[in-house]
Amino acid sequence: MSASPISPAPAPNRTTVWLDGAVMDGREARVPVFDHGLLYGDGLFEAMRINNRRVFRMERHLARLSAGAKALGIELPGGLAGMQKIVLETAREHAEPDAYVRLIVTRGDGGLGVDPRSCPHPRVICIVGAIALYPADKLKAGIDLVTVSVRRPTADSLDPRVKSLNYLSSVLSRREANLRHADEALVLNDSGLVAEASVANVFAVLGGELVTPPATQGALEGITRGALLDLARELGISAAERPLGRFDLFAADEVFLSGTAARVVPVATLDGQPIGTGSGERPVTVQLAAALARLGDTTGVPF
Numbered sequence: 001m002s003a004s005p006i007s008p009a010p011a012p013n014r015t016t017v018w019l020d021g022a023v024m025d026g027r028e029a030r031v032p033v034f035d036h037g038l039l040y041g042d043g044l045f046e047a048m049r050i051n052n053r054r055v056f057r058m059e060r061h062l063a064r065l066s067a068g069a070k071a072l073g074i075e076l077p078g079g080l081a082g083m084q085k086i087v088l089e090t091a092r093e094h095a096e097p098d099a100y101v102r103l104i105v106t107r108g109d110g111g112l113g114v115d116p117r118s119c120p121h122p123r124v125i126c127i128v129g130a131i132a133l134y135p136a137d138k139l140k141a142g143i144d145l146v147t148v149s150v151r152r153p154t155a156d157s158l159d160p161r162v163k164s165l166n167y168l169s170s171v172l173s174r175r176e177a178n179l180r181h182a183d184e185a186l187v188l189n190d191s192g193l194v195a196e197a198s199v200a201n202v203f204a205v206l207g208g209e210l211v212t213p214p215a216t217q218g219a220l221e222g223i224t225r226g227a228l229l230d231l232a233r234e235l236g237i238s239a240a241e242r243p244l245g246r247f248d249l250f251a252a253d254e255v256f257l258s259g260t261a262a263r264v265v266p267v268a269t270l271d272g273q274p275i276g277t278g279s280g281e282r283p284v285t286v287q288l289a290a291a292l293a294r295l296g297d298t299t300g301v302p303f
Contacts, residue, residue: 014129015027016093018090019123023093042107042165053303057300058301059301062084063080064161068164072162090128100130138183138265142267145270152196186202191217195213203255205252209237211239211248212239228264263289
């Protein structure tokens with residue numbers, strides 16, 4: 001393995017937080033210890049990107065939040081219009097033209113017990129700041145991926161389309177990758193097929209076709225993932241959602257990860273084996289990354 005473990009990115013210098021109706025410096029934000037999001041991971045979130053003072057695909061993020069909230073039985077305070085207002089207000093206060101947004105809805109304060117009836121009022125938190133998952137040199141050269149022992153839960157136990165606050169399996173996946181001196185984890189489902197990375201979707205280029213696992217395999221229906229599938233088709237690149245195994249990634253010409261925080265991240269090796277020819281040439285990845293950057297800079301809800 002060529003890589004050493006990635007050191008955690010330093011905390012951003014400044015974050016802006018909307019909490020309980022007020023916008024404040026992130027260092028001043030406090031959540032009560034009886035919030036069920038803290039006690040039980042009872043809640044959900046959305047991560048969004050701000051590019052050039054526009055919130056990328058905000059409507060799709062909020063639609064996914066709404067669907068997830070219905071699945072969990074949490075009412076969004078103020079509905080989708082209220083959520084949009086909170087995001088835009090926090091983004092304006094933060095003022096940076098490019099940033100990362102984390103919109104969180106917990107079930108709210110309640111008793112020491114899992115009964116959700118003790119939580120009458122959901123809590124909304126919006127954080128706007130910077131995020132960096134990988135160093136710049138890794139984004140250029142490609143990351144080292146390892147298959148981890150942690151498996152993605154099945155959809156009938158915890159549907160991956162709900163971005164719940166409980167990311168313990170993702171944390172453990174990334175921890176195992178770190179202990180094995182890798183940059184990121186490849187997570188399989190209970191059938192041994194590719195689900196996703198710890199916090200990103202997986203794409204492979206096989207014979208000129210772009211392929212990514214469907215949500216039925218344990219993958220989140222990522223907003224960036226959807227944008228890349230749309231862009232691929234616009235660029236004349238054949239694109240499909242179908243199951244992938246580890247063998248498919250070893251056989252692929254290119255492999256990359258995608259996500260709101262990660263955007264497009266090339267993969268150099270899987271379990272110590274180089275992806276593709278090992279030359280570092282990734283024409284499809286480069287083309288899609290550039291197209292996504294252009295889309296992000298020119299579309300989105302302005303603030």
